[in-house]
Amino acid sequence: MAVARPIRMLGAACILLCLFLIFQINQSQGPSFISKGSKGYDGMKNDPLSNPTGEPEGHLWRAEDNDYAPDSASSARTNAALISLVRNEELNDLIPTMKDLERTWNGKFNYPWIFFNDKPFTEEFKKRTQAETKAKCYYEQVPKEHWDPPEWINMELFRESAAILNEQKIQYSDKLSYHQMCRWNSGMFYKHSALKNYKYYWRVEPKVQFFCNVDYDVFRFMEDRNLTYGFTINLFDAPQTLPTLWPETKKFLAANPSYLSSNNMMEWLTDNTLRPDHTEAANGYSTCHFWSNFEIGDLDFFRGEQYDAYFNHLDRAGGFFYERWGDAPVHSIGLGLFADAAKVHWFRDIGYNHIPYFNCPNSPKCSKCTPGKFYAGEPFLAKEDCRPSYFKHVGMH
Numbered sequence: 001m002a003v004a005r006p007i008r009m010l011g012a013a014c015i016l017l018c019l020f021l022i023f024q025i026n027q028s029q030g031p032s033f034i035s036k037g038s039k040g041y042d043g044m045k046n047d048p049l050s051n052p053t054g055e056p057e058g059h060l061w062r063a064e065d066n067d068y069a070p071d072s073a074s075s076a077r078t079n080a081a082l083i084s085l086v087r088n089e090e091l092n093d094l095i096p097t098m099k100d101l102e103r104t105w106n107g108k109f110n111y112p113w114i115f116f117n118d119k120p121f122t123e124e125f126k127k128r129t130q131a132e133t134k135a136k137c138y139y140e141q142v143p144k145e146h147w148d149p150p151e152w153i154n155m156e157l158f159r160e161s162a163a164i165l166n167e168q169k170i171q172y173s174d175k176l177s178y179h180q181m182c183r184w185n186s187g188m189f190y191k192h193s194a195l196k197n198y199k200y201y202w203r204v205e206p207k208v209q210f211f212c213n214v215d216y217d218v219f220r221f222m223e224d225r226n227l228t229y230g231f232t233i234n235l236f237d238a239p240q241t242l243p244t245l246w247p248e249t250k251k252f253l254a255a256n257p258s259y260l261s262s263n264n265m266m267e268w269l270t271d272n273t274l275r276p277d278h279t280e281a282a283n284g285y286s287t288c289h290f291w292s293n294f295e296i297g298d299l300d301f302f303r304g305e306q307y308d309a310y311f312n313h314l315d316r317a318g319g320f321f322y323e324r325w326g327d328a329p330v331h332s333i334g335l336g337l338f339a340d341a342a343k344v345h346w347f348r349d350i351g352y353n354h355i356p357y358f359n360c361p362n363s364p365k366c367s368k369c370t371p372g373k374f375y376a377g378e379p380f381l382a383k384e385d386c387r388p389s390y391f392k393h394v395g396m397h
């Protein structure tokens with residue numbers, strides 16, 4: 001039976017519309033490696049780290065081709081240092097971390113270590129850390145004016161807010177030193193005189209582990225590609241720690257619209273598809289951040305006009321004390337707004353652990369971690385991984 005032409009056209013249009021809708025639905029679900037459990041997002045189905053991972057592309061500076069001798073005045077090292085804020089009491093946790101990083105990377109390149117502390121370092125601390133490296137170690141005290149709560153902070157209000165956060169089981173919320181540490185890492189570290197002449201830093205914390213041999217100079221890698229920041233892990237934060245961080249950020253942006261990078265990461269910062277409850281509770285910020293206990297960064301970005309003005313605005317707003325703003329979300333929002341997204345790099349090849357999360361690539365250069373395993377512990381930890389949102393909105397570079 002012949003079908004009239006208009007009916008045929010209508011049928012074809014319906015098929016096209018259905019195909020278009022199916023395509024749209026697939027798009028909005030994001031990358032296929034995101035798995036959706038019965039109660040919504042529950043982590044990544046196939047971690048991209050399960051696939052073989054090699055070194056990054058392009059020219060790499062290697063220790064066998066260049067002078068990286070510890071005392072050489074004309075070495076191939078660029079202007080960079082390993083930095084660590086640490087307490088004397090954490091010495092025993094720091095030593096295995098230093099051993100890991102020296103064995104996998106710095107033993108070849110001999111970049112200096114700079115240790116920071118709000119108290120003077122003990123002689124034992126200095127002796128035992130220097131014994132772990134051929135490179136030079138420096139021991140720096142954080143000036144009181146960088147560590148003490150600023151004079152506009154009302155300590156009574158701090159204690160009251162901390163008690164409320166503590167009832168909500170927010171870890172460290174009533175520990176003043178934790179708030180001070182987060183503030184220092186957010187906006188003070190790059191102002192320390194010991195870092196004045198440095199361009200790049202790699203942040204290291206006691207107790208973290210490194211699993212893979214990295215056979216190229218990561219600082220030269222940053223420099224050659226003009227990168228701003230490198231990370232390993234992308235995580236959600238607890239929204240209760242930062243309810244007014246995004247509203248304060250929006251105020252800052254409204255007053256300084258020209259600071260926004262033309263290739264910013266706004267879509268990632270405000271994603272409300274992966275964990276909508278988080279974005280809502282954090283008043284518009286997804287809480288997704290670069291986990292800053294590992295970071296390789298360009299100090300000029302943090303010292304720059306935009307980030308420093310942003311930090312000063314946040315500092316005045318008081319949330320480092322009245323809430324529990326972490327340096328990870330603050331760095332991440334700063335980068336997401338003011339940096340060029342193409343200049344942020346995922347160091348997928350650097351095997352890393354800070355309890356309880358991992359970045360473990362599938363590579364013969366790695367040992368003692370399981371490729372693609374993101375966490376150790378309870379399965380609910382899987383949903384803290386927000387790399388899928390980062391990969392979707394920013395990319396996998």
Ligand SMILES: Nc1nc2c(ncn2[C@@H]2O[C@H](COP(=O)(O)OP(=O)(O)O)[C@@H](O)[C@H]2O)c(=O)[nH]1
Nearest residue numbers: 085086087090116117118119177178181205206
């Ligand atoms: N000197 C000093 N370092 C601190 C203090 N609080 C934290 N840190 C350091 O700051 C970093 C982050 O602290 P950590 O306890 O690991 O916090 P977490 O990773 O959020 O659990 C680590 O390198 C600590 O050694 C402090 O009061 N004084």
Ligand SMILES: [Mg+2]
Nearest residue numbers: 205206293354
């Ligand atoms: Mg830590």
